[in-house]
Amino acid sequence: xxxxxxxxxxxxxxxxxxxxxxxxxxxTERTVVxxxxxxxxxxxxxxxxxxxxxxxxxxxxxxxxxSVASSPSDPLVELCVERxxxxxxxxxxxxxxxxxxxxxxxxxxxxxxAWDGVAPTLAIGGGTGVVPLISMLRHARELEHPDLVCLxxxxxxxxxxxxxxxxxxxxxxxALSREDTPSRPAGRLTSADLAPHVAGRxxxxxxxxxxxAEAVSRLLVELGVTTTAIRVERFGPTS
Amino acid sequence: xxxxxxxxxxxxxxxxxxxxQYDAGDDWPVLxxxxxxxxxxxxxxxxxxGLVETPTTWSWEEAHxxxxxxxxxxxxxxxxxxxxxxxFGGVSVDELLTVAGPRPGATHVLATSxxxxxxxxxxxxxxxxxxxxxxxxxxxxxxxxxxxxxxxxVPHLYFWKSAKWVTRLTLLDHDQRGFWEVxxxxxxxxxxxxxxxxxx
Numbered sequence: 092x093x094x095x096x097x098x099x100x101x102x103x104x105x106x107x108x109x110x111x112x113x114x115x116x117x118x119t120e121r122t123v124v125x126x127x128x129x130x131x132x133x134x135x136x137x138x139x140x141x142x143x144x145x146x147x148x149x150x151x152x153x154x155x156x157x158s159v160a161s162s163p164s165d166p167l168v169e170l171c172v173e174r175x176x177x178x179x180x181x182x183x184x185x186x187x188x189x190x191x192x193x194x195x196x197x198x199x200x201x202x203x204x205a206w207d208g209v210a211p212t213l214a215i216g217g218g219t220g221v222v223p224l225i226s227m228l229r230h231a232r233e234l235e236h237p238d239l240v241c242l243x244x245x246x247x248x249x250x251x252x253x254x255x256x257x258x259x260x261x262x263x264x265x266a267l268s269r270e271d272t273p274s275r276p277a278g279r280l281t282s283a284d285l286a287p288h289v290a291g292r293x294x295x296x297x298x299x300x301x302x303x304a305e306a307v308s309r310l311l312v313e314l315g316v317t318t319t320a321i322r323v324e325r326f327g328p329t330s
Numbered sequence: 331x332x333x334x335x336x337x338x339x340x341x342x343x344x345x346x347x348x349x350x351q352y353d354a355g356d357d358w359p360v361l362x363x364x365x366x367x368x369x370x371x372x373x374x375x376x377x378x379x380g381l382v383e384t385p386t387t388w389s390w391e392e393a394h395x396x397x398x399x400x401x402x403x404x405x406x407x408x409x410x411x412x413x414x415x416x417x418f419g420g421v422s423v424d425e426l427l428t429v430a431g432p433r434p435g436a437t438h439v440l441a442t443s444x445x446x447x448x449x450x451x452x453x454x455x456x457x458x459x460x461x462x463x464x465x466x467x468x469x470x471x472x473x474x475x476x477x478x479x480x481x482x483x484v485p486h487l488y489f490w491k492s493a494k495w496v497t498r499l500t501l502l503d504h505d506q507r508g509f510w511e512v513x514x515x516x517x518x519x520x521x522x523x524x525x526x527x528x529x530x
Contacts, residue, residue: 177339203363
């Protein structure tokens with residue numbers, strides 16, 4: 092039996108709040124950034140998420156969880172949302188919401204997929220899975236320790252990768268399966284991509300679709316990473 | 331508070347859907363927070379310990395030799411998807427507790443997985459035909475992504491309580507929070523009361 096999974100025990104949890112939309116902007120063809128002003132909010136840790144709950148006139152509600160992209164020092168909370176087919180919350184945020192609207196939100200939530208700002212970390216994201224990792228990267232840069240977070244961002248093309256501009260530089264790697272980059276030919280993320288970044292890292296955050304998360308976490312295990320050091324956040328449908 | 335301009339999906343009106351849930355249909359999302367273990371049945375065992383008369387461990391074969399039973403019904407994830415009309419097969423937790431014998435004073439259970447995942451439950455929520463240790467889904471072996479070879483099934487509570495890769499139930503005289511519960515999720519998790527987060 093392995094040891095018990097230990098969360099970041101001081102991770103804060105916040106209750107329901109009213110958020111005011113301050114900015115709405117497209118990031119990629121399928122993603123939208125929504126910046127929220129949340130009065131009296133509990134400061135988040137990079138990696139944590141918020142729940143957005145929408146209520147119709149007849150009382151029907153729909154709620155979904157979205158990772159925070161902003162760093163803790165940002166006066167606003169930035170969510171980056173992928174617009175899903177038939178996604179009743181994501182399509183509302185992508186197509187309907189306007190600056191000045193009020194939304195019901197709850198957060199921050201999650202003490203497992205949360206970075207303490209201390210542990211040397213390898214963060215690997217697929218597509219919009221980079222969103223919580225961008226919060227980690229921004230925080231590390233603000234701490235003037237960009238080396239604490241090494242980001243590996245994977246997507247089909249650069250246009251599919253939100254925050255692709257920020258994902259470049261330092262020790263980071265952008266791995267595109269359908270496009271060559273100056274540092275790497277087109278192709279899926281491999282063990283060889285990750286191997287140079289594993290040494291000296293204490294925590295490994297993996298975020299993406301269930302298939303991506305499964306593939307990447309297996310690569311890490313094959314590279315000798317202890318399973319309890321790997322923190323995974325999966326999202327989306329079965330396949 | 332109504333949200334400006336929000337209409338939402340067509341209301342299904344299905345009485346099997348708890349408030350705030352939607353029907354995932356054929357989809358079955360995998361949202362596990364840890365690495366999926368590659369666990370062979372012969373490596374797995376199930377233990378019941380803590381406040382019991384006879385702490386007991388069953389191998390895969392020994393667990394299968396217990397009286398089998400099935401669950402037919404619905405499951406509900408706190409992330410708001412539900413899956414309706416599903417079938418799981420395995421052994422009732424009642425069968426395990428009949429052998430182990432809860433001692434007076436046992437009030438809660440902590441379920442532990444091979445990965446180190448934990449979740450807490452009142453003892454009353456895993457007794458009286460309400461909980462199973464299951465190894466089939468729809469008559470087929472449970473896949474590793476969904477907790478195979480064996481997971482806990484407590485279908486009347488949100489599905490994080492149904493610990494994947496379950497290997498141990500520890501009976502306690504107090505409530506001890508598990509993995510998600512220390513991270514802000516509800517101690518009990520009744521979907522009909524929308525007990526999603528601490529304080530709901």
